[in-house]
Amino acid sequence: QVQLVQSGAEVKKPGASVKVSCKASGYTFTSYGISWVRQAPGQGLEWMGWISAYNGNTNYAQKLQGRVTMTTDTSTSTAYMELRSLRSDDTAVYYCARQGGGGTDYWGQGTLVTVSS
């Protein structure tokens, strides 16, 4: 069965960086992309960006350009999302999800990132 397992919760200070991992199993990793979506407390879903696991092509939300980097390691079927220069409004649950022609069909369990001094 398809599974996406994310790394654990993080607490960071303003200005620091965080890197969240997402290990995929149960499907051919390079046949799909990975989207990253975040959700601030009590708020809606915010699309952060996408990476092709096939060739590493990326597309990031304009508001995060310059602060976010998405990568994959095909040898371990793992995707990563790094967010730099963290601010308090980056506090959110971060999700990875499998992206295909049929939408975002499988989601990780979410990783809570708290930014606090």
Next chain:
Amino acid sequence: EIVLTQSPGTLSLSPGERATLSCRASQSVSSSYLAWYQQKPGQAPRLLIYGASSRATGIPDRFSGSGSGTDFTLTISRLEPEDFAVYYCQQYGSSPPWPFGQGTKVEIK
């Protein structure tokens, strides 16, 4: 960039009633790339509908999607207790960005 606007913000209904949720796009969206998700508190979103009208694996047939162009609808024919949740639409066209609507909360009346 396409903006998706969902209405109403909150829908108060009783179990057994019909729910009709709207998603309007600021410009035309290919019907092949409009999805609906359900999210319950503390859980990750779950894909309900893709391609505007195709149910995802394991989704009950009381959920249906319709629409084209700029206007899309998610209908829940008879609300079950487990259907009270927040619903989001998303366009995931041929190239990013792929924004979400702001969500509609379906709550028990």
